Amino acid sequence: METFVLCSISRGVPRRHIPALVLLALLVAQPVAAACTDPAAAGVVWRRCLLDGRDLSRADLTRAVIRDTSLQRAKLVGTRMAGAEAYGARFVSSDLTEADLTEANLREADLTRAILRGATLRRTDLRRARLFRADLTGADLTGAELEGADLSNAILDGARWTDGQRLCAAGSVGSCQ
Numbered sequence: 052m053e054t055f056v057l058c059s060i061s062r063g064v065p066r067r068h069i070p071a072l073v074l075l076a077l078l079v080a081q082p083v084a085a086a087c088t089d090p091a092a093a094g095v096v097w098r099r100c101l102l103d104g105r106d107l108s109r110a111d112l113t114r115a116v117i118r119d120t121s122l123q124r125a126k127l128v129g130t131r132m133a134g135a136e137a138y139g140a141r142f143v144s145s146d147l148t149e150a151d152l153t154e155a156n157l158r159e160a161d162l163t164r165a166i167l168r169g170a171t172l173r174r175t176d177l178r179r180a181r182l183f184r185a186d187l188t189g190a191d192l193t194g195a196e197l198e199g200a201d202l203s204n205a206i207l208d209g210a211r212w213t214d215g216q217r218l219c220a221a222g223s224v225g226s227c228q
Contacts, residue, residue: 202226 087100091110100120108128116136123143133153141161149169161181167190174194184204193215207223219227 087097087102089095089097091107091112092115093111093113094115095112096116097120098116098118100117102125103121103123104125105122106126107122107130108126110127110130112130112132112135114134114136115132117132117140118136119139120137121141122145123141125142125145127142127145127147127150129149130147131151132155133151135152135155137155137157137160139159140157142165143161144164145162146166147162147170148166149171150167151171152175153171153173154175155172156176157180158176159179160177162185163181163183165182165185167185167187169189170187171191172195173191175192176196177200178196179199180197181201182205183201184206185202186206187210188206189209190207191211192213193211195213197213202225204225207219207225207227208221210219210223210227211217212219212227217227222228
C-alpha cells in the first residue's frame with residue numbers, strides 16, 4: 052500500500068527526485084502525539100495526555116486542547132479554561148472549584164465526583180457528559196447544553212440553571228428544584 056501511495060503521488064516525477072520528496076514530506080509532517088510535557092499555558096495542546104493528580108490551580112488554559120486527556124484527581128482550583136476543547140476528557144474526582152469553563156467543549160467528558168463549586172459553565176457544551184455525584188453548588192450553568200448529560204446524584208444547591216434566571220433550591224440533587 053505504501054508503495055502504491057508513493058507511486059501514485061510521484062507519477063510524472065523523475066525517480067531521482069523521489070528521495071528528496073520523501074525527505075521533504077518527513078520534514079514538514081506534523082507530529083502525531085501531543086507534547087504532554089509542555090507547560091500549562093493558553094492554547095496548549097495536551098491531546099491524549101495522562102495528567103492525573105497535577106496541580107494546575109490558577110493556570111490559564113484558555114482555548115487549550117485537552118481532548119481525550121486524563122486529569123483525574125487534578126487540582127484545577129480557579130483555573131481558566133474558557134473556550135477549551137476538552138471533548139472526552141476525564142476529570143474524575145478533580146477539584147475545579149471556581150474554575151472558568153465558559154464556552155468550553157466538555158462533550159462526553161467524565162466529571163464523576165468532580166468538585167465544581169462556584170464554577171462558571173456559561174454556554175459550555177456538556178452534552179452526554181457524566182456528572183455523576185459532581186458538586187455543582189453555586190455553579191453558573193447559564194446557556195449550558197446538557198442534553199444527555201448524566202446528573203445522577205449531582206449536588207445543584209444554589210446553582211444558576213441553564214435559563215440564567217432560576218437558582219436551584221437547597222437540597223437539589225440530580226435535578227434543579
